[in-house]
Amino acid sequence: MVKRKRAQRILIIIFIILFSLFFLLPFIPLTVWSFTKQWPWPLLLPEKWSIDSWKYLLSASGRAGEGIVNSLIVAALTLMGNLLLGIPAARTLAQYEFRGKMIVFSILLAPLFIPYTVSIMGMFDFAIRFDFINDYISVAIAHLLVTLPYFVATIWFQFRLIGRKLQEAAISLGANEWKIFIWIEWPLLLPSILLGSFLVIVISFSQYLPTWIMSGGTLLTIPLIMFPFASSGNSSIVAAYSLVFFVPILVLMIMYYLLLRINSRKHFMDRR
Amino acid sequence: MSNGWNEDGWKMWRINELGHQINKHKGLLGILPALLFMLIFFLGGSIHSVTLSLESQPVHGQQDQFWAYKELLNLSFFRSVGITVGMAAAVAVFSGVTGLLAALLLAERFRQWKWLQIIFQLPIGIPHLLSAYLLMQVFMQSGWYSRMAYHFGWIDSFESFPVLVHDDWGIGVILAYMWKEVPFIVLLIYPFIVKLISDWKETAMVLGGSFFQTVRWVIVPILLPMWVGGMWVVFAFTLGAYEIPALLAKTSFGSIPVMAFQEYSQFGLERQPLAIAMNLVLAAISLLVGCLLIYLQLGWYKKGRRVW
Numbered sequence: 234m235v236k237r238k239r240a241q242r243i244l245i246i247i248f249i250i251l252f253s254l255f256f257l258l259p260f261i262p263l264t265v266w267s268f269t270k271q272w273p274w275p276l277l278l279p280e281k282w283s284i285d286s287w288k289y290l291l292s293a294s295g296r297a298g299e300g301i302v303n304s305l306i307v308a309a310l311t312l313m314g315n316l317l318l319g320i321p322a323a324r325t326l327a328q329y330e331f332r333g334k335m336i337v338f339s340i341l342l343a344p345l346f347i348p349y350t351v352s353i354m355g356m357f358d359f360a361i362r363f364d365f366i367n368d369y370i371s372v373a374i375a376h377l378l379v380t381l382p383y384f385v386a387t388i389w390f391q392f393r394l395i396g397r398k399l400q401e402a403a404i405s406l407g408a409n410e411w412k413i414f415i416w417i418e419w420p421l422l423l424p425s426i427l428l429g430s431f432l433v434i435v436i437s438f439s440q441y442l443p444t445w446i447m448s449g450g451t452l453l454t455i456p457l458i459m460f461p462f463a464s465s466g467n468s469s470i471v472a473a474y475s476l477v478f479f480v481p482i483l484v485l486m487i488m489y490y491l492l493l494r495i496n497s498r499k500h501f502m503d504r505r
Numbered sequence: 506m507s508n509g510w511n512e513d514g515w516k517m518w519r520i521n522e523l524g525h526q527i528n529k530h531k532g533l534l535g536i537l538p539a540l541l542f543m544l545i546f547f548l549g550g551s552i553h554s555v556t557l558s559l560e561s562q563p564v565h566g567q568q569d570q571f572w573a574y575k576e577l578l579n580l581s582f583f584r585s586v587g588i589t590v591g592m593a594a595a596v597a598v599f600s601g602v603t604g605l606l607a608a609l610l611l612a613e614r615f616r617q618w619k620w621l622q623i624i625f626q627l628p629i630g631i632p633h634l635l636s637a638y639l640l641m642q643v644f645m646q647s648g649w650y651s652r653m654a655y656h657f658g659w660i661d662s663f664e665s666f667p668v669l670v671h672d673d674w675g676i677g678v679i680l681a682y683m684w685k686e687v688p689f690i691v692l693l694i695y696p697f698i699v700k701l702i703s704d705w706k707e708t709a710m711v712l713g714g715s716f717f718q719t720v721r722w723v724i725v726p727i728l729l730p731m732w733v734g735g736m737w738v739v740f741a742f743t744l745g746a747y748e749i750p751a752l753l754a755k756t757s758f759g760s761i762p763v764m765a766f767q768e769y770s771q772f773g774l775e776r777q778p779l780a781i782a783m784n785l786v787l788a789a790i791s792l793l794v795g796c797l798l799i800y801l802q803l804g805w806y807k808k809g810r811r812v813w
Contacts, residue, residue: 322536
């Protein structure tokens, strides 16, 4: 019995270690590749180091700056759309009962469960017909379609946790809907709005196909710049681009944790 | 009106009632923008695509509306459907099972180890394109793992390292998807498992149940719909995603998203109906699988949520 328990423990630890390594190890050679041009098999570390890839990346033809700016603009527009459409929808779904609610909910979540490439191809044709629409906006609309389900689900869940009690108390004290939202619901929602926004931005950053289709391959966000290098196998440059890609994601993650910290500390002080 | 109510009071009550009704339904307006957005762009976009694909093609000189769909009626396309669906199903099931196992272990044994949870959720922030590249450069025959194997003395030339990228079975593709989707499943169910374990710990102790029994009688019956839903999301995503098979599968592998995007972007406007038709097939398959899952779930509810 004891022996079996120990074997089980060892198995569990091996499982966890293997998976941690599976997730973490690929980052090491990636970082190394970005600082070398030649790295023949079977060397574990290259003999010659160079920063040519980084030089290329930061030069005008590298377009890393342009890519980051484009990605940021699209992500910001997408996030705005999510906040405007997602929060009221999540609120209604969490707080009201009505006929056909399940159908409405499943329509809102549909892009999660059904591949959306077909609709984006159709949307591109719409966008050509109204060709005054700027590329940033049409790409952001496609990203909004992809991200809205995640956002609505996250916010919906938090609204369910908050419940309806505080709001009813506020109504009986004479508050209107706006006051309820700003003074009661928004502060309680903030952590999940931050999480939802983080998800939205990360997903928007990583879209390749929707961005390509919606802009006809012309709006160069980071994935669109990277893809040709990745498929041609120029390891050093792809590695450098990948690391550039992590920077905004890392910054966002740190921002998310900091904001969460500040928020919870504020609540803590309030309570005292 | 005989029971003490006068005419005015009745009217007032009616007006109040009306106001109450309007107020009650005012909250429902919040759903409209998002619902309209989805209806116009998701549903409308799909329908528009289908009509586009049905427009007859004067370029070919043929007046057949359904030429794109007829062109798909051949053995090699059916083979591709089988491969794409099988791959997506394999990714969904593998990720689902490993993700559940990892989430259970993290919640039961390693809850204090915050850094371990960060590791298990790290890949969520990494785009699929990057995950494909990351795994390519370690799993290639001349990649980093093969170098490690050489230094451990397991192999003496890179040809003897197993072919995992651009291989016949799509192992590299499945590994890359798992790298992304296992953390997704963990993120989805981990908070619920933690909550369920802490809610039921005392009951389990009083009744003398083991952790395994808690899993069987509490966690699985409550979590199963969400877990299966998560696997459906992974399935649908894998079915339609382009980056990973484009980079990690061999050219003749026959992943439909890759073929469709090639038709769409490289072979000119007149081939676009074909791309739409291919993607439509994928969407229909995902919808069918979803209907099947919902049907099975309803039956499972009727049978009292028993698993085995």
